[in-house]
Amino acid sequence: MKNNNTSASRRNGCRILVWTALILVVSIALILTQRFLRDEPVVYNDPVEHFKYGSTGGERNLGFPYWIWRVLPEVCADYLPGDGFASVGMIYEPGRDLPVGMSKRRHMGMDRVFLNCAVCHSSTVRASADAEPTLVVGMGANSLDLMAFQKFMGRCVADRRFTPNQIIPRIQAAGADLDLLDRLVVYPLAVHLMRDGVTGLLGRMRFIHFQPDWGPGRVDTFNSAKALFNFPIEDLRSDELLGAADFPTIWNQAKKQGMQLHWDGNNDRVEERNLNASFGTGATPRLIDHSSIARIQAWNATATPPAFSEFFPIDQAMAGRGKVIYGEYCADCHGASGRDFSGSHVGQVVPLGQIGTDPYRLHSFTPQLAVNLGTPYAGSEYRFKRFRKTHGYANAPMDGLWLRAPYLHNGSVPTMWDLLQPRSARPQTFWRGNDRYDQVALGFVSDLAEEGGRSFFLYDTAVPGNGNMGHEGARYGTELSDADKWALIEYLKTF
Amino acid sequence: MQFLSRLPRWLKVVGMLSLIVVVLLGYIGWDRFLRAYPAQAFDDPDERFKYGSIGAEQDAGIPYWIFYVLPRVFPDKLPGPGGYAAFGVTWEQGRELPIGFTKRRIGFDRVANNCAVCHTASYRTEHYSNPVLVPTGPNHTLDLEAFFRFLVDCAKDPRFNADTMMPEINLAADLDWIDRLAYRYLIIPITRKRLIEREAQFQWIYRHDFPEWGRGRDDAMNLTKYFMIRWPMDDSFGPTDMPSVWNLQKYSEERGNRMNFAGDSHNAYSVIIDSALGLMGAEPKDREDFLAHIDWLHHYLTTKPAPTYPFAIDQAKAGQGKQVFAAHCAGCHASERTGTVVPLAEIGTDRERMDTWNAKAAAEANQVVEEMGIERKGLVEEPLTGYVAQYLDGIWLRAPYLHNGSVPTLYDLLLPPAQRPERFHRGYDVYDPVKVGYLTSGSEAVHAGTLHDTSARANSAQGHDFASQLSDDQRWSLVEYLKTL
Numbered sequence: 001m002k003n004n005n006t007s008a009s010r011r012n013g014c015r016i017l018v019w020t021a022l023i024l025v026v027s028i029a030l031i032l033t034q035r036f037l038r039d040e041p042v043v044y045n046d047p048v049e050h051f052k053y054g055s056t057g058g059e060r061n062l063g064f065p066y067w068i069w070r071v072l073p074e075v076c077a078d079y080l081p082g083d084g085f086a087s088v089g090m091i092y093e094p095g096r097d098l099p100v101g102m103s104k105r106r107h108m109g110m111d112r113v114f115l116n117c118a119v120c121h122s123s124t125v126r127a128s129a130d131a132e133p134t135l136v137v138g139m140g141a142n143s144l145d146l147m148a149f150q151k152f153m154g155r156c157v158a159d160r161r162f163t164p165n166q167i168i169p170r171i172q173a174a175g176a177d178l179d180l181l182d183r184l185v186v187y188p189l190a191v192h193l194m195r196d197g198v199t200g201l202l203g204r205m206r207f208i209h210f211q212p213d214w215g216p217g218r219v220d221t222f223n224s225a226k227a228l229f230n231f232p233i234e235d236l237r238s239d240e241l242l243g244a245a246d247f248p249t250i251w252n253q254a255k256k257q258g259m260q261l262h263w264d265g266n267n268d269r270v271e272e273r274n275l276n277a278s279f280g281t282g283a284t285p286r287l288i289d290h291s292s293i294a295r296i297q298a299w300n301a302t303a304t305p306p307a308f309s310e311f312f313p314i315d316q317a318m319a320g321r322g323k324v325i326y327g328e329y330c331a332d333c334h335g336a337s338g339r340d341f342s343g344s345h346v347g348q349v350v351p352l353g354q355i356g357t358d359p360y361r362l363h364s365f366t367p368q369l370a371v372n373l374g375t376p377y378a379g380s381e382y383r384f385k386r387f388r389k390t391h392g393y394a395n396a397p398m399d400g401l402w403l404r405a406p407y408l409h410n411g412s413v414p415t416m417w418d419l420l421q422p423r424s425a426r427p428q429t430f431w432r433g434n435d436r437y438d439q440v441a442l443g444f445v446s447d448l449a450e451e452g453g454r455s456f457f458l459y460d461t462a463v464p465g466n467g468n469m470g471h472e473g474a475r476y477g478t479e480l481s482d483a484d485k486w487a488l489i490e491y492l493k494t495f
Numbered sequence: 496m497q498f499l500s501r502l503p504r505w506l507k508v509v510g511m512l513s514l515i516v517v518v519l520l521g522y523i524g525w526d527r528f529l530r531a532y533p534a535q536a537f538d539d540p541d542e543r544f545k546y547g548s549i550g551a552e553q554d555a556g557i558p559y560w561i562f563y564v565l566p567r568v569f570p571d572k573l574p575g576p577g578g579y580a581a582f583g584v585t586w587e588q589g590r591e592l593p594i595g596f597t598k599r600r601i602g603f604d605r606v607a608n609n610c611a612v613c614h615t616a617s618y619r620t621e622h623y624s625n626p627v628l629v630p631t632g633p634n635h636t637l638d639l640e641a642f643f644r645f646l647v648d649c650a651k652d653p654r655f656n657a658d659t660m661m662p663e664i665n666l667a668a669d670l671d672w673i674d675r676l677a678y679r680y681l682i683i684p685i686t687r688k689r690l691i692e693r694e695a696q697f698q699w700i701y702r703h704d705f706p707e708w709g710r711g712r713d714d715a716m717n718l719t720k721y722f723m724i725r726w727p728m729d730d731s732f733g734p735t736d737m738p739s740v741w742n743l744q745k746y747s748e749e750r751g752n753r754m755n756f757a758g759d760s761h762n763a764y765s766v767i768i769d770s771a772l773g774l775m776g777a778e779p780k781d782r783e784d785f786l787a788h789i790d791w792l793h794h795y796l797t798t799k800p801a802p803t804y805p806f807a808i809d810q811a812k813a814g815q816g817k818q819v820f821a822a823h824c825a826g827c828h829a830s831e832r833t834g835t836v837v838p839l840a841e842i843g844t845d846r847e848r849m850d851t852w853n854a855k856a857a858a859e860a861n862q863v864v865e866e867m868g869i870e871r872k873g874l875v876e877e878p879l880t881g882y883v884a885q886y887l888d889g890i891w892l893r894a895p896y897l898h899n900g901s902v903p904t905l906y907d908l909l910l911p912p913a914q915r916p917e918r919f920h921r922g923y924d925v926y927d928p929v930k931v932g933y934l935t936s937g938s939e940a941v942h943a944g945t946l947h948d949t950s951a952r953a954n955s956a957q958g959h960d961f962a963s964q965l966s967d968d969q970r971w972s973l974v975e976y977l978k979t980l
Contacts, residue, residue, distance in 0.1 A: 226576070228666075229566070229567060229578055230566070230567040230568075230570050231570060231576040231577065231578070232570040232571060232573070232575075232576050233576075235575055235576050236576050237942070284665075284666050284667070285667060285668065285669050286665055286666075286668065286669040286670075352623070366577070367580070367625070367626075368576065368577030368578070368580040368581065369577070370588050371580050371586040371587075371588055371590075371593070372577065372578045372580060374586075374588065374589050374590050374591055375563065375591055375667075376667070378559075378563065378591050378667065378668070379559075379604070379668060379669070380669065383591060384589070385589040385590075386589055387588060387589065388588050388589070388625070389588065389625055391623045391624065
């Protein structure tokens with residue numbers, strides 16, 4: 001009997017041990033699952049906040065670990081032109097730890113951040129040198145130097161300082177509450193994964209090293225598309241290798257459906273254009289959050305630009321005279337007004353020989369690229385079907401025209417006054433990136449190299465791709481009298 | 496039953512569960528690897544010709560997502576930037592696949608080819624314009640040899656593995672976990688193996704002592720010899736121009752017409768079957784279905800009219816040219832002789848194409864097709880003696896000329912052989928309405944095209960010396976008249 005008791009108690013002991021182990025394993029698994037498999041973006045109910053800080057789903061692809069992002073400007077301070085990411089033109093709203101255009105998501109056991117649409121489609125405006133900047137969502141990011149940002153990221157992750165030993169103490173110093181697992185496993189691994197991810201992406205985007213500096217406010221959209229397809233960049237011909245163009249405004253999209261979109265008018269569907277742009281936020285077909293994109297589309301279908309008159313006065317009598325000139329010279333191609341986009345040639349492509357503007361952006365979109373752009377989102381209802389090679393530039397409607405400066409597709413003409421001059425009288429060089437507005441010439445201040453501690457980018461129209469030719473001659477208004485030009489400009493302020 | 500009831504309960508439960516798992520796995524396996532979905536149907540005949548499946552996905556099909564990412568993983572193996580466009584496929588903007596590429600799900604999506612890949616022409620009126628695509632016209636821009644080599648070379652490359660390809664696939668696709676596992680562990684390795692297996696038969700396209708086929712050419716009878724009847728490699732080499740395949744009703748068996756450049760085949764029906772079998776890569780799984788496709792193609796190609804010349808024609812000049820044509824050309828190109836074989840001694844063009852094929856090969860190929868249970872009159876089991884005098888319908892869109900595409904334009908063809916261009920670039924699709932053909936020189940032609948050197952093997956521009964005695968005026972008026980055909 002004694003033996004039986006012993007073996008029974010032994011059996012009981014065993015059972016308890018097995019159950020305890022099982023419960024322990026299950027609990028740990030649950031905790032780890034909860035910690036590492038959570039996949040939740042930070043959500044904003046207000047559509048504008050969603051546009052500025054909401055996720056497109058792309059953080060899961062190349063999202064930077066939030067805390068690494070936070071300390072990166074310190075780690076590689078010498079690779080930035082100034083303090084923090086603001087020095088490459090990112091905009092920080094008061095009280096915000098992330099710039100406009102950056103979203104956050106809990107993923108893989110940490111917060112990850114990546115760019116969203118707003119980083120390229122928001123900027124600031126100051127009415128005078130001492131005015132506070134006003135954030136304008138939906139306009140082109142005139143101050144953002146995306147190429148400088150890309151080069152910074154590439155250099156920093158490849159730097160010998162980009163190691164767990166350098167980064168983790170800085171993260172702790174910045175106030176992060178890292179536990180043992182974070183310090184020993186999660187963040188060391190994150191450093192290496194981030195290096196791999198950024199190096200891989202920027203390796204595909206290596207064409208930027210063969211290009212002149214874009215400067216603030218510009219991006220090369222379609223050489224980026226070639227990078228998506230992994231075209232062998234080194235084999236591209238020089239005439240297709242430069243395609244930097246201004247960031248566009250994205251208001252009133254509902255009225256623009258069916259127009260030839262993009263600078264060269266290569267697609268006439270807003271949704272396709274948007275999905276294509278979303279690749280820039282890391283949103284691949286597998287990761288994209290279609291409902292989030294739908295929210296942005298619902299917002300910018302009807303979003304409108306801020307009125308010039310909220311910032312500056314308009315001489316209505318003079319504008320009235322300008323309206324007549326506008327109707328005669330501009331309306332057929334650019335729409336009846338800043339709200340009414342009707343006009344016989346609005347949203348259509350004008351052949352290059354006729355418009356005469358810089359050819360590089362047009363040629364960067366090659367026939368080969370056009371056909372390859374029938375393949376993204378294959379296997380789904382979203383597959384691209386509307387990309388077409390064109391042979392000129394599209395007539396854009398001009399809502400928020402005052403905020404679209406610098407003008408022409410490549411941003412080569414600083415103000416509307418300059419655009420109304422023949423090429424010979426347009427500035428050959430000027431400074432880009434200032435957010436102070438010049439209400440007289442209609443454009444941003446472009447004659448200062450620096451202001452208020454910020455330095456700007458010297459834009460040289462002699463650089464290939466930067467040409468300021470075209471959109472000139474009698475029918476383009478460059479031969480009007482000065483009085484007529486000033487009247488026209490006054491009217492254009494109402495757009 | 497007695498036996499079953501005596502089994503312990505846990506064993507029964509385990510047994511039932513295993514059975515369920517096996518059935519489930521079996522279903523998934525069938526669904527994801529074998530289940531044949533119907534191919535997309537097309538109402539428009541041209542659309543069906545361009546994109547309709549002829550059933551080649553079964554054996555020759557490449558898994559869709561592998562096909563999709565190959566140019567992204569192996570851009571270094573392409574003839575230039577542009578993905579598959581770099582091969583000169585005709586590709587309509589906004590379409591998922593180039594013309595002549597078909598997609599069908601047999602377990603998983605697969606891509607294969609149909610006739611249109613080699614038989615759709617493309618021309619542009621000026622460099623900065625979009626191409627006009629003509630189904631059933633010759634694809635003079637396609638570098639087929641480079642495409643064949645690309646597939647084999649990719650498979651042989653160490654990067655052809657799941658670790659390299661899956662991240663690229665995941666960038667583009669939204670596959671569920673079963674498909675991701677299937678691609679990783681089965682589809683990628685098996686595809687690699689099957690592509691590498693093709694290498695032995697493709698040996699001759701790797702030979703350095705043969706020139707490149709170049710854009711718009713195809714060594715068709717050697718393909719038949721090495722793939723259909725699986726002969727060991729010999730020393731023959733005879734790439735020819737992709738032919739137009741419109742209006743095939745012009746060939747009349749009763750009048751003794753033969754098809755293919757050297758008159759190797761009896762009739763259009765046979766040619767269509769043999770070409771389609773080449774695309775299939777194996778005996779058709781469903782013969783009735785295959786023959787139904789053939790019947791449709793036969794009807795489409797016999798009745799499809801040749802395209803008319805799209806530019807202005809000087810009618811007065813063309814009228815003079817008609818006289819010249821009647822006097823100097825009609826004897827072969829508009830007579831009872833048209834469509835029949837002209838002896839090599841008389842035509843005098845490059846003989847290499849003729850020598851790639853013979854009566855014994857024809858007999859063997861006919862045997863292979865007969866064993867598939869397919870009835871057709873088939874290949875001519877006689878020695879080849881020359882080249883077929885061509886019907887000239889749509890001749891304006893069939894440049895470069897002669898069977899081996901050795902003469903860039905009609906005007907050049909009317910010159911004495913010694914005065915024809917010795918080197919030119921073929922594969923640029925901007926049209927030359929003056930000499931009638933495509934532009935073959937200038938930086939854009941050089942960039943887009945491949946060099947044709949008439950001194951290289953099988954590339955000779957000799958022969959067809961029937962207009963040497965004409966005056967230049969007569970030549971130009973003849974060229975004008977030929978635009979009307």
